[in-house]
Amino acid sequence: MRLVVATCSARYTGRLNAHLPLATRLLVVKADGSVLLHSDGGSYKPLNWMSPPCTLKTTTPDDDAAARGVTQVWTVQHAKSDDRLEIELHDVVHDSEHELGVDPGLIKDGVEAHLQALLAEQILLLGDGHSLVRREYMTAIGPVDILARAPQGGHVAVEIKRRGDIDGVEQLTRYLDLLNRDPLLAPVRGVFAAQEIKPQARVLATDRGIGCLVLDYEAMRGVDDAESRLF
Amino acid sequence: MRLVVATCSARYTGRLNAHLPLATRLLVVKADGSVLLHSDGGSYKPLNWMSPPCTLKTTTPDDDAAARGVTQVWTVQHAKSDDRLEIELHDVVHDSEHELGVDPGLIKDGVEAHLQALLAEQILLLGDGHSLVRREYMTAIGPVDILARAPQGGHVAVEIKRRGDIDGVEQLTRYLDLLNRDPLLAPVRGVFAAQEIKPQARVLATDRGIGCLVLDYEAMRGVDDAESRLF
DNA sequence: AGCTACATTTCGAAG
DNA sequence: CTTCGAAGTGTAGCT
Numbered sequence: 262m263r264l265v266v267a268t269c270s271a272r273y274t275g276r277l278n279a280h281l282p283l284a285t286r287l288l289v290v291k292a293d294g295s296v297l298l299h300s301d302g303g304s305y306k307p308l309n310w311m312s313p314p315c316t317l318k319t320t321t322p323d324d325d326a327a328a329r330g331v332t333q334v335w336t337v338q339h340a341k342s343d344d345r346l347e348i349e350l351h352d353v354v355h356d357s358e359h360e361l362g363v364d365p366g367l368i369k370d371g372v373e374a375h376l377q378a379l380l381a382e383q384i385l386l387l388g389d390g391h392s393l394v395r396r397e398y399m400t401a402i403g404p405v406d407i408l409a410r411a412p413q414g415g416h417v418a419v420e421i422k423r424r425g426d427i428d429g430v431e432q433l434t435r436y437l438d439l440l441n442r443d444p445l446l447a448p449v450r451g452v453f454a455a456q457e458i459k460p461q462a463r464v465l466a467t468d469r470g471i472g473c474l475v476l477d478y479e480a481m482r483g484v485d486d487a488e489s490r491l492f
Numbered sequence: 493m494r495l496v497v498a499t500c501s502a503r504y505t506g507r508l509n510a511h512l513p514l515a516t517r518l519l520v521v522k523a524d525g526s527v528l529l530h531s532d533g534g535s536y537k538p539l540n541w542m543s544p545p546c547t548l549k550t551t552t553p554d555d556d557a558a559a560r561g562v563t564q565v566w567t568v569q570h571a572k573s574d575d576r577l578e579i580e581l582h583d584v585v586h587d588s589e590h591e592l593g594v595d596p597g598l599i600k601d602g603v604e605a606h607l608q609a610l611l612a613e614q615i616l617l618l619g620d621g622h623s624l625v626r627r628e629y630m631t632a633i634g635p636v637d638i639l640a641r642a643p644q645g646g647h648v649a650v651e652i653k654r655r656g657d658i659d660g661v662e663q664l665t666r667y668l669d670l671l672n673r674d675p676l677l678a679p680v681r682g683v684f685a686a687q688e689i690k691p692q693a694r695v696l697a698t699d700r701g702i703g704c705l706v707l708d709y710e711a712m713r714g715v716d717d718a719e720s721r722l723f
Numbered sequence: 724a725g726c727t728a729c730a731t732t733t734c735g736a737a738g
Numbered sequence: 739c740t741t742c743g744a745a746g747t748g749t750a751g752c753t
Contacts, residue, residue, distance in 0.1 A: 266493075277600060279598050284595050286592065304543050308598050364533070364534075432728095537749085732749105737743105
């Protein structure tokens with residue numbers, strides 16, 4: 262990994278055209294050839310970058326560029342597309358190289374899958390008398406997150422999201438259309454479950470007779486821990 | 493901006509819990525306090541990070557950690573949430589600080605807005621005899637990208653995306669339901685226009701009687717340039 | 724390889 | 739200030 266701090270300007274051409282005026286920035290060249298161009302703020306997203314696979318070519322500036330104060334020209338060309346990043350470096354403040362080795366990678370815990378597992382265990386959150394049929398109930402257009410038997414007959418199809426957006430309601434609607442054609446399952450009611458449900462999504466769901474269930478992840482995990490401790 | 497290259501392990505707790513085993517990585521501390529933890533590959537996305545506003549506190553390890561080889565402990569706490577990033581540094585290979593100043597920011601050109609403008613100018617791409625009513629035609633549930641008059645009466649509602657996905661078809665369907673209730677507009681046909689239309693989206697659109705139009709951005713821009721040059 | 728859904732998404736614009 | 743859609747999205751999982 263090579264780290265360079267320098268005043269530079271940059272131009273990207275590819276899926277769009279973009280230009281960065283002259284300023285001091287951090288340039289990171291990774292082992293796979295990818296290049297990041299970071300400013301001293303913002304978020305984790307670079308101002309400009311080139312994703313691998315790509316190749317970096319460093320050249321000396323032509324007379325015109327040299328007259329403008331350019332000392333190095335970096336051309337980063339993507340291997341499989343016409344995407345190209347051109348960087349003109351002026352003053353180089355820092356330049357160092359480091360051997361990092363392969364990274365073992367990130368280990369995650371606590372996403373949608375976990376919510377699904379917890380709700381399957383705590384199926385009564387749908388209301389008394391409900392019982393789990395199964396998680397990932399397969400249909401022709403994809404798996405329903407949770408299918409449960411309703412207390413007065415019929416079933417409940419549950420769509421789970423971390424953030425309940427309008428497209429989640431659309432997805433559940435498609436499942437319900439299909440499931441209600443099955444006489445062994447019908448009538449199938451829909452429940453849209455999420456840690457947070459957007460107002461527009463709630464309106465659309467209610468309008469279609471779909472129930473909304475806000476999930477408290479911490480509380481559900483607490484119940485899970487308490488149950489685990491009993492055994 | 494502070495740059496550190498060190499062997500380290502990290503733990504993130506917040507919206508999820510994640511853990512990074514010991515390895516050599518780049519740590520970037522930006523002027524706004526945000527921290528990025530990069531490996532020597534992947535993409536522009538860090539393995540772990542903390543977005544601003546947040547504060548970094550550097551402490552010395554306790555005896556237990558010191559025995560494991562930890563020389564520094566970084567605790568990055570988000571200012572408005574419980575998000576927290578804890579980094580244990582072992583061997584520090586590099587550590588430098590740099591003054592970068594404010595960045596003028598990126599100048600972009602060539603996104604969906606441009607596609608919309610070009611299609612509005614080249615409305616005959618919808619077929620001979622079409623004429624533009626207006627861009628961003630307002631409805632109760634949002635603006636339709638383009639509304640045009642059809643040659644044999646009635647209208648055409650166009651939804652424009654760079655990448656034509658299934659949710660774009662859903663969006664257009666909602667507009668069409670609404671627009672067709674207006675006797676001054678009906679019948680309103682739908683056209684789904686995008687640089688690239690996903691197979692699933694095309695199937696759904698066709699099933700609903702919505703036309704698909706693949707837009708060639710370069711060609712459309714070429715026509716635009718040619719027209720501009722005449723004046 | 725292609726496609727789908729998720730993301731600690733981030734980012735920007737509009738209401 | 740929220741809300742909502744786009745992104746040069748990236749990424750993982752599955753067919």
